[in-house]
Amino acid sequence: MIPLDDAWVRECVAQSPGEAIDTQLLRLVRQQAPLATDDAVRGEVERLRSTLEGVGPLLELLADPDVSDVLINGPGPAWVERSGRLVPTSVSLTSTDIDRLLQGVFHRTGRSLDRSHPIGDARLRDGTRISAVLSPLAVHGPVVALRRRVERAITLESFSVATITTAVEELVAARRNVLVFGATGAGKTTLLAEMASLIPHSERVFTIEDAAELCIDHPHVVALECRPANSEGRGAVTLRDLVAASLRLRPDRIVLGEVRGAEALDMVWALASGHRGSLATCHAASAAGALQRLETFVAMGDAGLPHHVIRAQVRSAFDFLIGVERHGENRRISSLHRVVDDHSDAAGVEAIWQVDR
Structure with a gap:
């Protein structure tokens, strides 16, 4: 029965x-x-x-197409982001519910989450990304965030006006290297997936992510995902490892989910040496700030490089930067910038278009 x-x-x-x-x-x-x-x-x-897997109590929330995130702040009611707004729910979880969720997910994926490794990330079978912090780091009980994989529910047109939509499409078609920047939850990953879906189907696309969540409408996508170290501290495969490996596997385009560390060195070197049409995202509040962060990340990969060399490589790697932001309940493209290299200490970007405020 x-x-x-x-x-x-x-x-x-x-x-x-x-x-x-x-x-x-x-x-x-x-x-x-x-x-x-x-x-x-x-x-x-x-x-x-x-x-x-332990998500039984959350099934109804995760099945809601308007819910993008489910948030657990220790035992008690779960919160969700629904249509851009954070709201509490009637779903209440006990300590046992939370423990069962975390044990089920992390045990199945082979990722560590325990007193020795109190911070962890994993992915459910449907692509939902889960991040957790255990007690005593989380004072009031385990903190858990589940971010659903966006199945192309947001289109490029919904991000912007027709003028900038056409410009973005032309950047992809012209094989320009583009960096998408913005704050957490601004829609960087969603826009990245939309842009990658515009890549001609005759091209081979590599996606590289810490935890796979990109949903790209394309017939030839090779998805690579990092692997954390085991309980003995061995076996880790980093973003930098995957970027280096992808370059030997005949990619036409590389889509890097988020640049945030030493992998920037390999990515920038590849793009600056002529690997065209690739895409990436970066957490930053401005276009100039995004370039500065890239310079910092490249330095993490090779601290011996002179700063003027790093700056020149970063500015030659990317052609354009696209800013995204939250606007009320929506996410939108806020700016488009061209990278300029005048060999000075100037910002290195020129604004082409900005949203009306």
Whole structure:
């Protein structure tokens, strides 16, 4: 009978650790409900998978198309960002609920989250990204943020007016290297995915992310994702490792989810040496600030490089910068800048277009 007993299913799965979870669940559901329709079986398998991962109490929230983020601030009601606004929900979680969620997700993904590693990131099967901080770092109990993968629900047109939309499309078509900058939650990743989806289907696209969340409408995408160190501190694969590896795998375009460290050195070197049409994002409040942050990140990769060399390489790597911001409940393109290299200490950017304030 559907639904199956969750506790019984959990015991059955625990007895077959070497078998793929989906295979086990499908077999169990078919055995217990042989007359169920295919749709009913698929729905029950999905429900059980979510329950085993610990997200059962959050299923309704994660299924809401208007919800982009689910936030847990220790035991108590969960919060969500719905249509751009933070609101509390009627879903209340206990300490046991939160522990089950974190244990289920991090155990399945092989990522560490415990007293020795109290900060962690992982990804659910549907692409939802989960970040957590445990006690005692989180004073009032574990803090958890789940960011749903955006399935192209926001179009390029919804970001901007027709004039700038056309300009962005032309930048991609002309194989310009573009850096998207803005604050957290401003829509950098969403815009990046929209731009990458404009890349001609005859080209091979590599996406490189700390945790894969880009959803790109393109037939030839190779997605690379970082791997943290194991409990012994070994086996880590960084963004820098993946950037270097991607350059040997015949990419036409590289899409770097976020530049935030020493990987900037390899990325900038590749773009400055003629690898055209690539895209990246960076946390920054302004175009000039974005270039300055890139210079800092490149220096992290090779502290021995003279500053004037770093500045010249950064300015030759990217052609244009696009700013994004929140505006009320919406996200929008706020500015378009051209990178200029006048070999001076000037900002290095020229504003082409800015949104009316």
